[in-house]
């Protein structure tokens with residue numbers, strides 16, 4: 001089994017509380033590592049787990065977990081917990097797991113999950129949509145569909161995720177969140193393979209040649225898995241495509257590094273908007 005055989009990996013660092021008196025990782029922790037990686041695997045599939053399972057009408061339960069130990073992990077080791085969904089039966093799915101330190105294989109594992117009704121705890125067939133997502137992911141397919149369009153087309157979807165993120169989570173007053181600019185903006189909305197809305201952002205025209213990006217929001221469960229970057233890239237491509245030469249935005253200070261990673265530079269002093277610290281950022285756009 002080779003590290004490169006896995007599309008998915010979750011990186012973690014061994015903490016002191018996880019090693020035993022022999023100064024090696026206590027064996028039971030490997031199952032915890034695998035379980036943490038499985039949670040991240042669903043994120044890689046752009047699945048907000050709870051909502052997705054509710055939509056699919058079931059939940060996943062571990063039926064059998066086997067772990068084989070080849071070598072020990074030590075305190076402070078950086079480990080890659082690799083997973084691959086192999087066989088999907090009628091109601092079960094089998095994950096192969098492997099834990100590496102660099103290229104050295106420490107652990108192999110097999111996890112068998114059963115899709116079941118949470119109320120009765122009886123098994124159900126794995127829904128076709130979930131089956132397609134899993135095989136699609138393992139075959140290297142994209143898990144997100146980015147759509148761009150006007151408010152009439154994408155407003156319902158964009159409104160749902162912006163309400164969750166800005167109004168409910170960040171407590172921005174609803175009257176500040178919704179404005180007339182939505183009617184003229186180009187909206188980007190990211191849907192997962194189940195048709196769930198997972199992220200959005202909008203593009204305005206500040207003045208000829210200058211794009212203004214705003215209202216970028218990613219589902220809380222999916223942050224840090226590259227969804228926000230894809231929304232931004234879609235908006236930047238739309239701006240460049242219509243001939244804009246520069247993009248500007250007011251970044252929440254907590255998201256400044258996210259925008260820096262996409263080529264934006266801060267401009268001027270920080271300021272307050274809706275009780276949240278912001279800073280203006282800008283970047284040039286390529287000529288297309």
Ligand SMILES: CC(C)(COP(=O)(O)OP(=O)(O)OC[C@H]1O[C@@H](n2cnc3c(N)ncnc32)[C@H](O)[C@@H]1OP(=O)(O)O)[C@@H](O)C(=O)NCCC(=O)NCCS
Nearest residue numbers: 216217218223224225226227228229251252254255257258
């Ligand atoms: C800010 C936000 C849009 C980023 O989206 P995301 O999907 O989490 O970001 P991604 O996973 O695409 O991250 C891309 C890169 O930026 C980094 N990054 C993301 N958010 C970051 C943050 N808040 N601080 C520092 N770095 C961050 C990621 O680590 C990743 O780095 P890498 O390229 O080295 O791997 C998202 O966290 C969000 O919706 N937050 C709440 C709403 C909000 O703050 N919106 C912005 C309003 S201005």
